Amino acid sequence: MKKGYNESWVQNLFIQSTARSWSKNNLLTDGQIDQVEATYPESFYRPGIFVKIGLFLFTIFGGSFFAGFLSLFFFESAGNKTFAILCLISAVCYYFVLEFLIKERKLFHSGIDNALLYMANLAVITFLLVLFEGLEFWQYCLFVLLVNGITSLRYADLFTVFITITSVFVLFASFLIKFPIGKSLLPFAIMILSAAVYLLNKKIESLYYQECQKLIKIVVLITFYLGGNYYIVRQGNALLADLATNNAPEIPFAIVFYIFTAAIPLFYCLKGLKSKDRIFLVVGLLAVAFSCFTFRYYFDMLAIEIILCIAGSVLILFSLLIIHYLKTPRFGISDDVSEKRKLANLEALLIANQFGQAPEADSVKFGGGNFGGGGAGNDY
Amino acid sequence: MNTKSILESLILKEIIPRQQAEKILEFETQKPFSIHWELRSILYLGISLLTSGLGILVYENIDTIGHQAIITVISALIATCFYYVYKTRQPFQWSEINQTTKYGDYSLLFGCTLFLILEGYLQFQYNFFGTRYGIAIFIPTLLFFLLAYRFDHRGVLSMAITGLASWLGITISPMSILTKNDFSSPGLIATGTILGLALCLIGWLSETRNLKKHFAFTYLILGGNLAAVTGLTGVFNQEFKIVYLLIVAMLCLFLVYYARNSQSLIFLLMGVIYGYFLISYSLFAYLPDTILAAFSIYYFMLSSVGVLFFLLNVKKILGLKK
Incomplete structure (x- = not known):
């Protein structure tokens, strides 16, 4: 698939930012940084986050009114077919403007191109939905997957990648629950799929999709954990069997899922610390919190306020102790302020x-x- | 593409000598993994959970635990927090204090939140302030302002501003400014606009007079949002439409001007969005219907393209550096 953005610029951008992080640590001189910038040029238009938000909002706004404007021409012959054609025409316009602006204004995930891409994809999906009525759920899922998957390959956009990976999981699950055996093995199947996607994702090394790969990693780590989480499995099981959800019945192999619920978060945290992988660590910490919620949900021993007090005190003490312990870096882990507080x-x-x-x-x-x-x- | 391949290509282009590349590679493999922000987030979460828990505990057990016991425990905690803050204090200065102590910030925040709980409890149990609720809100507000300036804490400053607003009967925090306020009363709209403008003015003064320059952002974002939202509500359904219209227009210009001066683009975004609202509303409210009929089809399309053009070229138009 031909890439939407200039690939060598993406590469140069990465080299420049790496070089800048070195110069912050006084490993490169200012002259060398200038040389790097001259040797690896890029001229993407990349505004700050707030201008990006403004561009995104006003593109969505203008784009929607453009579709409304088009619909004036089709006003007389209203109907399903005309609506489909309207969607197709707007999608073509959006894609055209998207390509044109990327070429002319050198956009690179700068708000306008994100907005145009989402509107175009939405228009194509709506076109397919209107054109093919009365299909099954998984077939619609396939449409969403295809449209977002193909555009993700070209534009490497985070949101379309997220939709793609989500629809892969939804498609997979909606296939499985058609069969009784699939229904009962769904949690394991989700976990296996997550692991498979994780390994596949790890194998691909591409700078162009670097951010997307990080996102995919986060998503599959979460689905792997949730697939094995006792609360999710028990509630999901009841939901699939159309039973009362408030007090879901006990599930088979409960002990296995209890072990998963406890072990996976710890594994994530340890793996994160050991291989210095922030994604594993943060997802692990969040998973620990959700596991605590799970156990508290089924073993309701103490009143909520007491648990809050105890949990709060434990967290405060825990973090203070670790901060104290890490005054000097140990095991390659430190408590340095590596980045200034940008978000103060x-x-x-x-x-x-x-x-x-x-x-x-x-x-x-x-x-x-x-x-x-x-x-x-x-x-x- | 990883560290090694980047270094190889830098050596090939003769930007760095091989020796330096080896030094960089050594740094990359040896550098420690910092879990600073993860630990700080856990600390915040702990404080937040503990104060929530204490808050509930106090109310639920108001009859069973001895009142004195509750008051003593909370007061002792507050005293400890403030003592720690006091002990590790830095000399006062009007500029940002960069190297604060390790837990000073968190301790101060914890102490302030506990203070609110204690005060609420005293009022609930002993009717400490009688019906003079104004004083009950005003005391922590004043205290928080003093503490924020003395110990240089943006979080406590925003708590103080929130307190000041609620003393005037307005909810100001960004998430609930629209949902929790009753904008049907004209008095509230006027108060909100005046308070918002006053906060903007204070923010502007802190920036230009160099009095806690880094507080300007908090003042301006809270004040600017409040003034713009209340002002626009005034434009939509008040008697003095034209006054509010002028106020919001001035405010938007001020925000864009400020964004240009301080290179802070969030204010540009605020100015543009509120300004766009204002202009569109005024056009549709005041233009005669005959013009509108022909014009409204194109208006939104063309105007949003216009705004996009402005934002795309904002660096050139406003002369921004970054």
């Missing part, structure tokens, strides 16, 4: 949202707002 400003806003609920004047139950908010606190 946003952090402050988050605090305003979480902790800053000042007492409300007119309510009787007057006090720490919603008990100081507490991100996860409300979900329990």
Whole structure:
């Protein structure tokens, strides 16, 4: 598949950013950095995140009104067929503008191209949905997979890749649940598929798809964990069998899933620390949190507020101890501030949202707002 | 393409000598894996869970645990936090304090949240402030402002601003500004606009007078959003449409101007989006119907292309550096 963006520029961009990280650590001189930039040029248009958001929003806005404008010409002969044709025409226009702008304005995931790609894909999928009515669910899934998969290969866009990988899993699961044996083996099958995708993904080495591969890795790590998670399996099992979901019946091989629920997060964390892989570590930490939720859901021994207090104290103590322990780096792990706090400003806003609920004047139950908010606190 | 192949190609192009490449390779393989932010996030989560738990515990067991016991425990925790903050304090300065102590920030935040819980409890149990709720909100607000400036903490500053707004009856936090406010009362809209503008002014002054320059962002984002949202609501359904219209227009220009001065593009985005809302609304509200009929088909298409063109060339138009 021919790539949508200039491949050698993508490569040069990577070399430049690597070189810059070295110069930050005083491994390259300023003169050398200038030389690197001259030898490996790239002239992508890559605005800051906020301009990107603005470009994205206004492209979606303008694009939708463009489709509305087109529909004026078809107003008289309204019907399914005309709607399909309308979708196809807008999709062609979007793809054309997308290609044109990438060539002319040298866009590189800069908001406009993302928006045009999503609108074009959506239009093509709608076209297929309207054209082929009354198909089965997995066939529609296949459409979504094909459209997003092909465009992902060309444009390496994170969102289309996400849709692609999700539809692979949905397609796979919707096949399996047609057979009774598939239904009962679904969790294992999901885990095997995740592992297979992970290994396949690891084999491909391509700078062009680097970010996409990271995303795929995150997704399959999560699906692998959820496939083995006791809560998900038990609830999913009840859902598939059309039983009351509130108190799902016990599942076969429960002990296996308990072991998975406990072991996979720990494995992720250890693997992350050992091979210095941040994706494994962070997914592992989140998985630990979800596992705690799972066990608490089925072994309801203590009141929620006591658990919150204990969990909070344990987390505070745990992090303080580790921070203290890592004052000098050990086992290749450190507690250095490797990057400056870029997000200090946003952090402050988050605090305003979480902790800053000042007492409300007119309510009787007057006090720490919603008990100081507490991100996860409300979900329990 | 990995470190090795990049280094090889740099050597081939004679940008770096082989010796230096070996040094870089050694650095890359030896550099430690920093889990700084993961640990800090766990710490935040811990504080958040513990304060939530304590908050619930206090309310649920108001009759069974001795009141004195609750108050003593929470007060002791607050005292410990503030003592730690006080002990590890840095001398006051008007610029950003770069090297804060390890836990000072977290300790201060924890102490402030506990203070809110304690105050709420005192009011609930002992009716400490009677019906003068205003004072009950004003005290922590004032305290938080002082603490934020003294110990240089953006989070506590945003808590103080939130407190100030709720003292005036407005919810200001970004996620709930639209859902939790009752914008049907004219008084609230006026208050919100004035407060928002005042916060913007303070932010602007801190930036230009170099008084805690890094606080400007928090002031401006909270104040700017509040003023724009309340102002636009005023434009939509108030008597003094024209006043609000002018205010929001000025605000949008100010945000774009500020974005240009401070190179902070989030304010550009805010200015553009609120400005676009305002202009589109005014056109449709004030233009005669005959013109509108012919014009509205093209308006949104052409105007969004116009905005896209502006954003694409924003560097040239505003003379931004990055």
